[in-house]
Amino acid sequence: MRADRVWRVARIAGALAFVAAVIGAAAIYLGVYDVAADVPHTRPVLWLLGVARDRSIAVRAxxxxxxxxxxxxxxxxxxxxxxxxMCSSCHLAPGMERTEISRGLYPPAPELDRRRDLTPAQSFWIIKHGMKMTGMAAWGRTHSDTLIWDMVAFLQRLPALSPDQYRSLVKSAPANHDMMMRGQAAR
Ligand code: HEC
Structure with missing residues (x-):
């Protein structure tokens, strides 16, 4: 291609990108996109957010x-x-009815007693850092890495647990939450 043609194509592409950016900005400013949690994302937005989330986690983990x-x-x-x-109110547990918050969350909190394809490293990263605009908090702000790994260890077992096994594991937990928080520096 001759240099003047390349230059013309580049100018047209630049102009189109500019028009697209102006339309996008206007749509955002006019509130066209509905952020309500009771209205699902459109398919392309859902796809884009899903890929961005999965790649972001995979790279950081x-x-x-x-x-x-x-x-x-x-x-x-x-x-x-x-x-x-801390987690069952949103993510539920074996034998547990759906809670009010779990019904209203969007994106929904996955039921973690169903098998997930996350690696332990990915689960750790998610629990520690949380996820923007989802309701999933960054538990690393308040919990040591040790306690977060304890939760990851438990999540590996969770899908195989019956309601009774779940309750008996919870009953055998070493101490209540506040005591574990106080003890976290010592472990
Ligand atoms: C207020 C509700 C809420 C609480 C409480 C909560 N989460 Fe979440 N969590 C979410 C939501 C919503 C998502 C989904 C985010 C997404 O994928 O877009 C999520 C995602 C996750 C994921 C990724 C699951 C997957 O397969 O993609 C893990 C792991 C997780 N949470 C663990 C925990 C743990 C462990 C706790 C307790 C310390 C916890 N969460 C507490 C709302 C919550």
Whole structure:
């Protein structure tokens, strides 16, 4: 292609990009996109957000080092207590009815007793850092890495648990939440 043609194509592409940006900005300013949690995303937006979320997590979880004792019973029990206290209201648990908050969340909080395809490193990263605009909090602001790994350890077991097994693990948790929080510096 001759240089003047390349230049003309580039100018047309630039103009189109500018028009698209102006239309996009106007649509945002006019409030065209509905942010209500009771109106689902359109398919393209859902797809785009899903890819962005999955890639963001996959890339960041690469540097997370998984502890060797992840499947220790002590960790799983501690994680069961923490999960029941802090997570089950949104993510539910075996034998648990849907809660009011779980019905209203959008994006919905996945039921973590169904098998997930997250690696332990990815689960750790999500629990520690949370996710923007989803209701999933960054628990690393208030909890040590040790306690977060306890929850990851428990999540590995969760899909295989019956309601009775779930309740008995929670009952055998080492201490209540506040005591675990106080003890977290010592572990
Ligand atoms: C206020 C509700 C709420 C609470 C409480 C909550 N989460 Fe979440 N969580 C969410 C939502 C919503 C998502 C989905 C975000 C998305 O995928 O867009 C999520 C996603 C996750 C995921 C990723 C699941 C997947 O397969 O993509 C994990 C793991 C997770 N949460 C663990 C936890 C743990 C552990 C706790 C307790 C410490 C917790 N969450 C507490 C709302 C909550």
């Amino acid at each position: 690469r540097d997370v080092r998984v502890p060797a004792d992840l499947l220790d019973t002590a960790r799983i029990l501690a994680g069961a207590g923490l999960y029941d206290d």
